[in-house]
Amino acid sequence: MDQEKVNILLVDDQPAKLLAYEVILKDLGENLVIASSGREALEVLLKTEIAVILVDVCMPELDGFELAAMIREHPRFQKTAMIFISAIQVSDIDRLRGYEMGAVDYVPVPVVPEVLRAKIKVFAELYRKTRELERLNHELEDRVRARTAELEASTAKLRESEQRRSMAIAAGKMGSWDWDWISGDWMWDEGQYRxxxxxxxxxxxxxxxxxxxxHPDDVDQLRKAIAEFNKGTRAYETEFRIMRPDGEVRWCVGTAAATTDESGRVVRVSGVTVDITERKRAEERQNLLAREVDHRAKNALALAQSIVRLTRADEVKAYVNAVEGRINALARVHTILSLSSWQGAELSRLIDEELAPYSLGDQIKLAGPEVQLLPATAQTLALALHELFTNSAKYGALSTRSGRLAIDWQVDDELLTLSWEESGGPLVKTPKSRGFGTRSLLASIESQLGGQAQFDWRAEGLLCRLEVPLTRKTATAAPGKFDTAGAAELQRASG
Structure with missing residues (x-):
């Protein structure tokens, strides 16, 4: 195969010399490129890949040494072979200077054609071999890069697969293990230890x-599994508990499979352990919730039955309105408790819910801190507040535009004290008989919550104080001017 030609740059300011160099070097069969000055040579170098530069030392404007220095400053030409031709006697200092500038050889004038051809041929072949080595190196590097990329891609896939497996095991709270049945050696993965x-x-x-x-109660499960494998069982699954060194008990389900030899003897058992503690706890919460829902439903039905049974009215419409109002009050507090997952209810929220149907604007003033009530307390207090609002709207301060109602509350040593003060309404007279509202209010506050309901039937408006323990303890009444004897009825004399 014909070898690739290389470019040889001939630089001289005299056309006759350039022609002579062309004649001498023509037999080499390479590409000869002509430049009549140093600047022209630089232009050629920037456009053409040059193997060898033959340059005259003595040239106007830019001599051979200066041209060599400029060529060497360019990164592309730092290894390009340069041969100086000098028509004058060159001293050792000049030779050193030339070598420092990057010259590889000197040719004196008169030029011996055979010598010049031999030198140019050596550097042209060296350049060609160097390029061939570079090409082979590039090919080798490309193959190495391609192979490396394949290995990296394969490694990445393996790593990704392992990460997915680890993530799946971690997310599923799983672990795997292996037991050499013959030697007794065990192998656990990270998930199993965790x-x-x-x-x-x-x-x-x-x-x-x-x-x-x-867990001591589940040790027999392990013994049973070993016995089953010895009997020829190939797969086994069971639930068991573990007791971690920190004392925490966790529920797990274990699945194991046996590997046998040609004779059918078990030689290895491998398995997977899954932490199902959260599932077990969820099942317990679900069962507890079902029991709690059943309990609350029965309580709600009992309250509704009491409301229906004890409500009295002179006509059907009044009876229906009274029952609906009390059941709606119960429904509203149930909604509040449901929104809090039955953790409790804010007292201010209960009052706001009872106020909502009236749209009384600035007739009512509220004052008190945030108080979180237990579910049972919230239900009972909501019904009591409903009775107070209902009676006030019918017969008391809220029955007129001029009436005013002030509700304030405070908490001291787990005792909630709520003050209900009416003014500006119709003239108040002490009631003579008890209605359902009064009976239910007294029964709920005093009997169910262990609190007290105190009333002062002032002519200018009812003053009521409810004392409700925020715990299950019975409250002790505080001294005051309230009439507690018999707990007089809420119904107004006019009703």
Whole structure:
């Protein structure tokens, strides 16, 4: 195969010399490029890949040394071979200067054609071999890069697969294990150690140590599994509990499969452990919630039955309105409790819900801190407030535009004291008989909550104080001017 030609740059300011160099070097069969000055040579170098530069030392404007220095400053030409031609006697200092500038050889004038051709040929071949090596190196590097990329891609896939497996195991709270049935050696993965709450550094996996982490009531499950495999069982699954070194008890489900030899003897058992503690707790919460819903439903029905049974009215419409109002009050507090997942209810929220149907604007003033009521307390107090609002709207301060109502409350040593003060309404007279509202209010506050309901039938408006323990303890009444004898009825004399 014909070898690739290389470019040889001939630089001289005299056309006759350039012609002579062309004649001498023509037989080499290379590409000869002509430049009549140093600047022209630089232009050629920037456009063409040059193997060897033959340059005259003595040239106007830019001599051979200066041209060589400029060529060497360019990164592309730092290794390009340069041969100086000098028509004058060159001293050793000049030769050193030329070599410093990057010259590889000197040719004196008169030029011996055979010598010049031989030198140019050597550097042209050297350039060609160098380029060939560079090409082979590039090909080798490309192959290495391609192979490396393949290995990296394969490694990345393996790593990604392992990460997905680890993430799946971590997300699913799973662990895997392997037990050599013959030698007794165990192998646990990271997930298995995590489930049992131990680390590879301080826990040796063996039957005795594993059994020590099992709940005492579930140790027989391990013995049963071993016995089943000895009988020829190939797969086994069971639920069991573990007791971590920190004392925490976790529920797990274990699945194991046996590997046998040609004779059918078990040689290895491998399995997966799944932490199902959260599922067990969810089942317990679900069962508890079902029991709680059943209990609350029965309580709500009992309250509704009491409302229906004890409500009295002279006509059907009044009876229906009274029952609906009380059941709606119960429904509103149930909604509030449901929104809090039955954790409790804010007192101010209960009052706001009872106020909502009236749209009384500035007739009512509220004052008091945030108070979180237990569910049972919230239900009972909501019905009591409903009775107070209903009676006030019918017969008291809220029955007229001029009436005013002030509700304030405070908490001292787990005792809630709520003050209800009416003014500006119709003239108040002490009621002579008890209605359902009064009976239910007294029964709920005093009997169910262990509190007290106190009333002062002032002519200018009812003054009521409710004392409700925020715990299950019975409250002690505070001294005051309230009439507690018999707990007089809420119904107004006009009703």
């Amino acid at each position: 489930i049992f709450g131990v680390s590879p550094e301080n826990f040796e996996v063996n039957p005795a140590n594993v059994q020590a982490l099992l």
